[in-house]
Amino acid sequence: MLPTNFYIIQTEAGDMIRDVKSMLRISIRRLEEAFEPNPTELQFYSKYNEGLIVFETVNIKDYLRPLVASALQWYAEHIGYPDMHISSQDPRHLLKAV
Numbered sequence: 001m002l003p004t005n006f007y008i009i010q011t012e013a014g015d016m017i018r019d020v021k022s023m024l025r026i027s028i029r030r031l032e033e034a035f036e037p038n039p040t041e042l043q044f045y046s047k048y049n050e051g052l053i054v055f056e057t058v059n060i061k062d063y064l065r066p067l068v069a070s071a072l073q074w075y076a077e078h079i080g081y082p083d084m085h086i087s088s089q090d091p092r093h094l095l096k097a098v
Helices: 062-078 091-097
Strands: 006-011 014-019 025-030 043-048 051-057
Touching: 006 062, 014 062, 025 062, 051 062
Parallel strands: none
Antiparallel strands: 006 014, 014 025, 025 051, 043 051
């Protein structure tokens, strides 16, 4: 397990990854819900528990961008799925093409 300062909080919109020191915030939502990506944020997608989830940064600052990969890796290990495949490609576009 990676030594980190990450933790999870629950919000009205769903779970969120936070970092104690930098205050990085990453929202975690199911893609089955209506989701419109915010063009000023970073989005990453994954398949988990027979569904699709999206990770979206919240008010990302340029200096926090390098922490995002570590936060997502921490989350995958935290939920017991260290081999989770995470992509920047929205899988809904691939499903529509089929």
